[in-house]
Amino acid sequence: MHKLLTAYQKLRGASTQPDAAIFFKELARIFNTDPVNNTISLPVNEGSGIIKLTDTNNGLHVMAWDLQVNGVRQFKKLPLRPATGRFFTIIASLSPKHFQVRKKEGTVLPDMIFMAGEHPLFYTFLPGHKIKALVINISAEWVFREFRDADPDLLFQAHDLFYDKKPLLFTEEASFTMHHSLGDMQDLMSRERIDPFYARTKTLSILHDIFRRLLTIQSHDNKESNIQLHAKMLAVEKILDEYLDKNLPSIKEIAKQVALSESTLKRNFKKVYGISIYEFYLRKKMQLARHLLDQQPISVKEVAYMLGYEKTSNFITMFKKHYDFSPGALRKKFSLD
Template sequence: MADLKIHFHELDTDYSFHKLGYIFKSEVSDNCVSISNDYGSGKIHKFRLDDGLYIRIWNVDIYKALELIRIAHPQPYRKSFNLVFIFSPKNVIYRNDANKVIINFNRLKNVLFTSSDVTINFEIIPHNTIQAIDITLRADWLERIFPDAGPEFLALLKSMIESESPVTLMEPTTLEEYQALVELYSPDSTKELFIKSRVMFIISSFLSRITNREQNDLYSSASINYSQLMYLEDIITANIKKTLPPLEVIARKVNMSISSLKRHFKSLYNKNIYEYYLDKKMEYAKRLIIENEFNTNEVAGILGYDNVSHFIETFKKFHGVSPGSIHD
């Protein structure tokens, strides 16, 4: 449970940024929220680098559990994208808009690129430092700044801007991008011309990197399509008391190839779909025993096991004890 929840559509305008400072009960001066209270200590700087290009630089020690909730913009609304680099990935948890998909940032997945038409939650673990660079790129700015880019690059921009589905990617940071990001914490980071040069390099590098993929791969496997993931989660939950359908059936239902589904799921959860399904099934089994006081045979039956011994073996593998010993 978060001690502090902050809801916002955007943090680009002066009004929204001052509201952030107000919620933190902190002073806002020269586009900087200076925090020094029970919530934490540190600073959040905001810069408007161009019409449609904004950046926040976070460097805050968080003392209490914090949840940042970016609410999807209602339609119609001019589309924008956020490019978020997390320097302290182990301290941040990312949830999708239905709170069904939980993703822990890590050093191999510490960059989030998402469109403005979806709600996203960031949970900040207390008693840790949050260092992050948060860049907003409005769609019309992207079209204005890159009019003469290569055909693949322009095709990617057009696809993202015109897509009716939320666009979200999780990526690692390249060494060159990391070096440019670190420079934004240097003394020169108060100079807007310097900041803009670094930010332009980071944006160009990131977009060029994802452009080099095959277009179909970008949208069918590397991107996180919320409707697909939520549907997949529904399929897994609906079959907790049954046998999980074959992968080809699941892939067909979520409109993905089997290889893309396996690769994409593994990259997000660090386990395959069946392992994830068994995790949820065994956690549910434990709850049935503890909360409802069902015996081993009853739980095995509820979860669709014809062979009670197989259920006991699987339960013990996950929990280290047999189901019958839970209440002993």
């Protein structure tokens, strides 16, 4: 939590309200017009309708699209967000058959898109129908300020998304609840006077649904990852068992056998077993040695040889380090019994 408060304090001291009018003006230029009072009215030769920008709260910018184009319009990149600052962006198409978003030249993305960072998206406007869409930009400061009293898991999720160097693109068909909230937001933006509190409440509801969904997906992915990790660690343990009577291969060679990097293997092995690979190997080796000395009528020298020790003294030293008594003492106890 201290990390989150520190991040919030830094953001409070930074400029988190970039000039939204700049990127809105760039958008107007695409439609060959100029914005008036944060509203783009499409020229007759382009179509009809408006795009309206509202800074409903410090750090919360909402663009509402309610228009119809005369012909097919395609753009490789639309200026849908400020060029500076850290922002989440939600793109919601309320008429997905006529306002389509693609990643590069791929298939059409679902009607709800959530982004952290920049992504090369392609936008298509199709004629013959009213196009309704929302583009919501939410600054880091706004999220940390409004989510301070929220579930800590959601707050940490927001923090990790903002400060992860990798951009995030999450797409999904909007749930019934989210679709309802988006529709309400669209209706709100069409009014002459906008209630900032209502916009805040609806945005929080939408973000809450998205963060919850991301947490669920992350939890499922982690579960799948843990299952795969456990299987690899069992494979490593099997390899160690095969070398109890001889010298252990290098960690690099073991990592290669289980298709992991050396550092990943060492880190995750310790995470699962609590000790290093070599410590685990020696423990199993000494457990086998004790079993042999306790159950078989063989000498300490023979056991050392069976476990791959060239010098019996080295075996005795290692055995005493693990059990605080010598293998000879155990051997003597077996003889007396």
